[in-house]
Amino acid sequence: MSLTVRTDRALVRAATRSTRYLWIELVAPEAPRRQDRAPVNVALVLDRSGSMAGARKFPLARQAAEHALKLLHSDDRFSLVVYDDRIDILAESQPATPDAIHAALSALELIGPREATDLCAGWLRGCEQIARYLDDRAIGRCLLLTDGLANRGTTDHATIVQHGAELRARGVATSTFGVGADFDEALLRDMAVEGGGNNYFIEQPEQITDFLTSELGEALETVMRGVQVSIALPHGARAMCLNRYRSRYVENDRVFQVELGDLVSSQVLSIVAGIEFDSGEAGLDTMATVSVHTSDGAAFGSEHNIRWHYDTHAANETQPRDLEVDIQVATLYAARARAEATEHNRRGDYESARSILQRTAAKIRSYAGNDPRLLAIATSLEGDVPEFAMAMSVLSHKRHFHEALHLTRSRGPGGAAVRREK
Amino acid sequence: MASPESAFDLAQLCELADVTPRTVRYYIQQGLLPSPGTRGPMARYDQSHVDRIRLIKRLQREHLPLAEIRQQLEALDGAGVQRALDAPPKPQSAALAYLRSVLPLPLPEATRAITARSAEPTRGAHGDQQAPGSAAHTPIIPHRSQWDRIPLAPDVELHIRRPLSREQNRLVDRLIEAARQIFQEIKP
Numbered sequence: 278m279s280l281t282v283r284t285d286r287a288l289v290r291a292a293t294r295s296t297r298y299l300w301i302e303l304v305a306p307e308a309p310r311r312q313d314r315a316p317v318n319v320a321l322v323l324d325r326s327g328s329m330a331g332a333r334k335f336p337l338a339r340q341a342a343e344h345a346l347k348l349l350h351s352d353d354r355f356s357l358v359v360y361d362d363r364i365d366i367l368a369e370s371q372p373a374t375p376d377a378i379h380a381a382l383s384a385l386e387l388i389g390p391r392e393a394t395d396l397c398a399g400w401l402r403g404c405e406q407i408a409r410y411l412d413d414r415a416i417g418r419c420l421l422l423t424d425g426l427a428n429r430g431t432t433d434h435a436t437i438v439q440h441g442a443e444l445r446a447r448g449v450a451t452s453t454f455g456v457g458a459d460f461d462e463a464l465l466r467d468m469a470v471e472g473g474g475n476n477y478f479i480e481q482p483e484q485i486t487d488f489l490t491s492e493l494g495e496a497l498e499t500v501m502r503g504v505q506v507s508i509a510l511p512h513g514a515r516a517m518c519l520n521r522y523r524s525r526y527v528e529n530d531r532v533f534q535v536e537l538g539d540l541v542s543s544q545v546l547s548i549v550a551g552i553e554f555d556s557g558e559a560g561l562d563t564m565a566t567v568s569v570h571t572s573d574g575a576a577f578g579s580e581h582n583i584r585w586h587y588d589t590h591a592a593n594e595t596q597p598r599d600l601e602v603d604i605q606v607a608t609l610y611a612a613r614a615r616a617e618a619t620e621h622n623r624r625g626d627y628e629s630a631r632s633i634l635q636r637t638a639a640k641i642r643s644y645a646g647n648d649p650r651l652l653a654i655a656t657s658l659e660g661d662v663p664e665f666a667m668a669m670s671v672l673s674h675k676r677h678f679h680e681a682l683h684l685t686r687s688r689g690p691g692g693a694a695v696r697r698e699k
Numbered sequence: 700m701a702s703p704e705s706a707f708d709l710a711q712l713c714e715l716a717d718v719t720p721r722t723v724r725y726y727i728q729q730g731l732l733p734s735p736g737t738r739g740p741m742a743r744y745d746q747s748h749v750d751r752i753r754l755i756k757r758l759q760r761e762h763l764p765l766a767e768i769r770q771q772l773e774a775l776d777g778a779g780v781q782r783a784l785d786a787p788p789k790p791q792s793a794a795l796a797y798l799r800s801v802l803p804l805p806l807p808e809a810t811r812a813i814t815a816r817s818a819e820p821t822r823g824a825h826g827d828q829q830a831p832g833s834a835a836h837t838p839i840i841p842h843r844s845q846w847d848r849i850p851l852a853p854d855v856e857l858h859i860r861r862p863l864s865r866e867q868n869r870l871v872d873r874l875i876e877a878a879r880q881i882f883q884e885i886k887p
Contacts, residue, residue: 369766369767371766371767398802401798401801401802402802404794404798405795405798405802407794408792408794408795408797408798409792409795411792411794411795417794440801443797444794444797444798447792447793447794447797448792448793448794449794
């Protein structure tokens with residue numbers, strides 16, 4: 278594993294408050310040989326509500342389940358749950374032997390789409406199957422695939438998301454897959470973000486297999502569990518994470534913690550935290566300490582100390598900048614602006630959509646200088662203005678929503694983990 | 700079969716193991732308990748039946764599915780059952796404890812490990828078979844039907860959705876009787 282920590286500027290203002298950015302790049306170690314991997318305990322939870330009949334979604338989901346389950350070994354466990362307004366557990370949690378997988382897929386063969394969507398209960402029953410056999414070694418992951426809204430049983434967004442967070446804390450992570458144009462992307466995103474898994478948008482049902490097998494394949498290559506980045510802050514400083522990860526203060530607000538979840542072999546994560554400093558005495562130094570831990574408390578790598586120096590306004594204005602950090606910061610602000618513009622556009626507030634893109638582009642230009650990469654980020658935002666300033670299709674909303682989400686979670690355009698080339 | 704000196708009848712077994720006669724019959728049908736050999740009032744059971752029922756109940760409390768309980772019991776002789784009963788219970792996983800607090804009850808056996816036949820996509824063809832002693836309803840799945848699964852011969856079962864009218868019950872009884880006779884006739 279490698280951990281790199283850099284800041285955009287080394288000076289902070291003595292007379293007033295300042296914000297500086299920390300860029301933390303973390304590269305997970307390479308996975309050991311496949312035979313040595315930790316077993317997974319996975320539940321596939323498939324929506325079989327009436328809408329899944331369209332575009333052959335359910336048959337394709339069935340095919341995807343077959344491909345995904347065949348990735349497992351007999352040391353792994355699997356279960357298979359289908360739901361509409363009723364939940365059927367087609368295969369209880371059991372070792373993933375070829376016979377067990379065959380029997381589960383045979384049962385799935387006879388299932389067809391039916392009625393409304395009790396998403397919460399179907400998902401929780403999948404988690405229950407995992408929880409029955411959860412041990413410290415296995416990676417518990419519930420994969421929920423749906424094309425619709427939660428419209429039966431528990432439908433309250435906050436309640437469902439809270440379940441995801443509680444289960445994550447107890448070793449059962451959730452990844453979500455939304456198919457087509459009609460699912461609730463905010464719900465599926467929050468279930469995955471709070472639930473410690475990943476969220477995917479599957480625009481075409483033919484892609485279900487690729488997404489499902491990719492996510493399960495990642496679970497099979499998990500090398501670090503429950504990874505947290507901790508930033509011990511200088512006195513009086515506050516922090517915020519520009520990425521979309523869970524974060525919180527601990528130790529009387531002295532330490533800011535960002536929860537990254539499980540990392541897969543050679544995965545690269547790029548995290549940016551903004552740190553707001555109080556004024557201070559010119560000539561003095563202040564320092565933050567960055568460290569990485571896993572859920573069992575094991576520390577990875579050594580701590581990194583980053584120092585800033587309190588100085589005059591003039592010195593601050595002329596200080597050199599770390600361009601690489603600026604690019605990371607600009608990339609995340611651009612993604613956040615697009616996410617916000619998407620929400621404005623969805624509500625029909627085209628002026629606000631246009632405004633957030635233009636303001637963010639102008640801000641990036643203010644520190645871009647002549648750097649072509651920073652200028653390209655600003656230009657790209659400006660180029661998006663016409664599209665966001667008029668009505669978009671539902672699929673375009675979903676596409677932009679997920680592109681921004683994946684970027685702020687350090688994942689590739691389709692949502693897969695970004696990995697360091699060998 | 701139980702030896703005469705240690706034998707109980709069904710009522711005594713139920714009292715000792717704290718179960719109902721229906722539960723005992725269900726466990727035998729499911730292959731969790733050995734058959735007493737003789738049917739009806741002459742059926743006799745012994746201490747091994749009591750121990751096995753206690754172990755089944757304990758494993759059910761640990762939320763093990765019936766198929767797994769059956770598998771575990773098949774691998775145990777009388778001493779093994781005793782050792783399993785003496786072992787401390789497994790701590791429930793924190794995730795399972797949480798789910799127990801938000802999911803009212805485990806799903807009835809039928810909606811778990813649903814059979815291919817009962818998983819037909821059309822409404823009304825559900826294979827809900829109610830395990831004796833388990834809850835008939837969970838709030839998240841209202842209007843649950845109760846199905847009885849009646850073994851007719853090895854690998855052959857009849858599924859009945861309850862309740863039935865008196866007339867339907869009478870016809871079903873005739874059907875079961877006739878089916879069992881047919882399977883008796885073709886026994887090798």
